[in-house]
Amino acid sequence: MSDLTGKTALVTGSVQGIGLAVARSLAEAGARVAVHGLATPDQAASACAELEAAGAPEVRFFEGDLRDPAAIDAMMQAVADWGGADILVNNAGIQHTAPLADMPPETWDAILAINLSAAFHTMRVAMPEMAARGYGRVINIASVHGVVASKEKAPYCAAKFGLVGLSRVAALEYANQGSKQAGGVTVNCICPGWTETAIIEPQIQARAAAHGGDRDAGIAELLSEKQPSQRTSDPSEIGALALWLCAPIAHNVTGTSIPVDGGWTAQ
Known part of the structure; x- marks a missing residue:
């Protein structure tokens, strides 16, 4: 179930935090890992070295400003030239808290671009190739704030609610691709609560x-x-769930939003 030998995973925002933890779980299972994030050369090299030590047969850092659709397309082309993403984890995100009336418009635009629109642009490119191979996994790191709202988080909640909706649409469009044996093509959200x-x-x-x-x-x-x-929660717990979603046995788990929130959204 946890053997990803021969698979390639692109994890956005994977130089630290949840993204790095997810990338580590996939590396431990034998996947090649495309690392991405806002990082200095030393930070990028450190993340790549950590994933190689975890077991990834090959790791490469890819640049791309997720506010810029052209930059995303260039990054996705570079990943395609490297072999293409069998597993896409849209994890990169930013946050800013302020009352609605005080939220800077440029902050709204940046949060929507990075937390929502970037996932559309990566999925639009990656998913047709997944369908052609008969196996693909899109795991979008949403949030409890994609299920329930909180004050002073208007753009973040808007983006995460949107990411849940986008994921459901994509899951429906690709639900019948591939086979049980190959693993099919699935799209799911993980919705963490308070995570370190x-x-x-x-x-x-x-x-x-x-x-x-x-x-x-x-x-x-x-x-x-x-x-x-x-x-x-510890980021490694999110990584363990992402790894399970990549297994062929999860071929019928698609269009879901899985909370990891200690009961937050059960209230």
Whole structure:
């Protein structure tokens, strides 16, 4: 179930956090990994070295500004020239919290571009080739905020709700491609709740400031409001779920949005 030998995975935003954890899980299963993200040469090299050490037979870093459709097309062509993506993980994302009336329009545009439109552009290019091969996996890292809303996160919620809708449409369009034996072509969202990543650090620090700088107290306050388990997730847990979705046995798991949120969206 976990053997991805001969498969190639493109994971956007994979130099840190959830993206790197997903890439590591796929590397451990034997996939070649196309790494992408905003990174210095040293950061890119470090991520690639980590994935090679995890077991990927080949790793390469690909550049691409996800706000720019032409840059995405160029990146996807470069990945195609490298062999093409059997597995596409749209993970790259940015966040900014502010009341709707105070949200800068340019921030709205950037969050929608990176968190939603970029996934459309990568899927549009990658999925026909997946269908031709009879196997393909698109895993879009959405969020609980693709299922339920929160104040001061208008563009983020809009993008993640949109990503869930986009994924369902694509899942329907490709549902009958491939076979049970080959694994078919599936599209799913993973919807993490509070996960230990850099993207939530500003919110943690804001809460910590109200507790005299106590970071643990800030985390506890965040969790108490939303996540009934009162436990954060580790990025490796998202990676393990992504790996399972790549298995042929998951051929009929498509069009879903799977929460990893300690009961947040069950309320």
